[in-house]
Amino acid sequence: MFRRLFGRGAYLRFTAQTWDEMFAQLGRRAGGRRESGAFLLANRDGDPRRVIRVVYYDDLDPAALRGDIRLDAVAYGRLWDLCDQYKARVIGDVHTHGGTYVSQSSIDRENPMISRAGHIALLVPHLASRRAAPREVGVHRYDGAGDWQGSYASDAVRRVYVGRFA
Ligand SMILES: [Zn+2]
Numbered sequence: 138m139f140r141r142l143f144g145r146g147a148y149l150r151f152t153a154q155t156w157d158e159m160f161a162q163l164g165r166r167a168g169g170r171r172e173s174g175a176f177l178l179a180n181r182d183g184d185p186r187r188v189i190r191v192v193y194y195d196d197l198d199p200a201a202l203r204g205d206i207r208l209d210a211v212a213y214g215r216l217w218d219l220c221d222q223y224k225a226r227v228i229g230d231v232h233t234h235g236g237t238y239v240s241q242s243s244i245d246r247e248n249p250m251i252s253r254a255g256h257i258a259l260l261v262p263h264l265a266s267r268r269a270a271p272r273e274v275g276v277h278r279y280d281g282a283g284d285w286q287g288s289y290a291s292d293a294v295r296r297v298y299v300g301r302f303a
Contacts (some may be wrong), residue, residue: 144298147228148257149177150187152303156268159191163233165264166195166202173265174206174232176216176250177257178225179209185228187303192219205244206232229257233265239275239289246285254281259297271297 144150151159159175167173178190194201197212224252230250239260250257260275276288276296288296 141181144186144300144302146295147186147298148278148296150184150258150298150303152301153299155191156299160261160265160268161230162191162193163231163261164267167233167264167266169266171202171250171264172206172233172235173202174230174250176227177229177230177231177259178220178223181224183253185226188228190223190225190237192216208250208296215220227251227256229259231259231261233261233263235262235264237262237273239273240287241275241277241285243275247283249279252279252281254279257296271299275293 154166163175173194175191175193177188179185179187180189184283194206194208197215198208201208201212216227239262241258241260245258249258256279258277258279260277261269262273263269271294272290273295274293276293278286280286
């Protein structure tokens, strides 16, 4: 019952612990100077919106964070291996922007990390130097064929649930 009340309509659900840890890791990996990012995984057999594991780009490829974020085929191969190992699937990704800018850049829009309709790209502010609340993030749903739908502020709060009943 609580799960229906809390996070109904959410694209992504996090426990507070997973959310906080994600910011700590993204901020640390970026060193406050550059963007960092990660894939968001759900259990294959569980709730398809619940983030149960975060796989950081620089763990897939130590060179991934040079300036803009780029992952090669080897990094994606590692990602699919991890998904098999964890019995998980990729439901979204997250990356950091500087300042409060959580819209997508044209590069972001033209290069979905996973080109599958329904994939969620989360954008977090301040290079993740501190934890942000859901109202501060940008939530971008890929609808296929180059189309995205963005949610901000109170809309973002509806799309990202962080809390006990994640
Ligand atoms: Zn970006």
